[in-house]
Amino acid sequence: MRSSLKMALAGRRFLIVEDRLPIAMQLELILEDLDCVVAGLASTVTDALAMLRGAAVDAALLDANVNGQSILPVAKELERRAIPFVLVTGSPAKEADPALLRNAPRLQKPFLERELVATLATVFLGASPGRAGVDDSERQSARL
Numbered sequence: 001m002r003s004s005l006k007m008a009l010a011g012r013r014f015l016i017v018e019d020r021l022p023i024a025m026q027l028e029l030i031l032e033d034l035d036c037v038v039a040g041l042a043s044t045v046t047d048a049l050a051m052l053r054g055a056a057v058d059a060a061l062l063d064a065n066v067n068g069q070s071i072l073p074v075a076k077e078l079e080r081r082a083i084p085f086v087l088v089t090g091s092p093a094k095e096a097d098p099a100l101l102r103n104a105p106r107l108q109k110p111f112l113e114r115e116l117v118a119t120l121a122t123v124f125l126g127a128s129p130g131r132a133g134v135d136d137s138e139r140q141s142a143r144l
Contacts (some may be wrong), residue, residue, distance in 0.1 A: 002117060006034050008124045012032050013039035015060040017048040017074060018088070021065045023109070027061055027088065034120070043067065048074045057083055059123075064089035064101060075100050084123055088116075 014036050018024040021043075028038045039055045042048035045066055051057070052074070060078055064087050068091045071087070078085045079100060090109040093102045107119045 005117065005121050007127060009120065010024055010035040010056040012035060013037045013056055015040045015048065015057045017042045017047075017060065017066055017071060017104060018063045019043045020063075023088075027116070030116055031125070034117070045052060045069045045071065045073055049137070052077055053131075059083060059130065060085040061088050064091050070101075072098055072101060077091075077094075079141065086119055 002067045009031075014031050016024050016027050016031075016038060018027065018041070024041050024043070028041065031038055032069075039057050040048075040051035042051050043066065048062075048071075056112050057078075060074070060083060064086050077083060085104065085105050087101065088109065088111070089106065090137060092108070093106060094101070105119060105123050107116055
């Protein structure tokens, strides 16, 4: 699966919106390992929207809550442009969430690299979602 995913993602330009630098850097490394291009790293909603205006983006990884602000304005802009995105968040989906966020592909923090890869495969290859063989103790030790 990883080689077909690399082929599907090669050269795709990702926007990463994450307010915790270690997580943003880890996401960047994983994407680069998949031959993706990181078009921008944003730690605020305002910066993310500015990057969307100024950079070509094919996909995005979004923290649902960035410095206490909802990522919804960025998700709406991505949806308007038909750009796929994945929420990478420590918060589970809630009924009160807007449908755009509640129904978005979601990767729960803390996560392992193979969980991100499996989520990207689901989004870009239509592969079946799964837990990628991870138990909760292994996830807790990842602390990403």
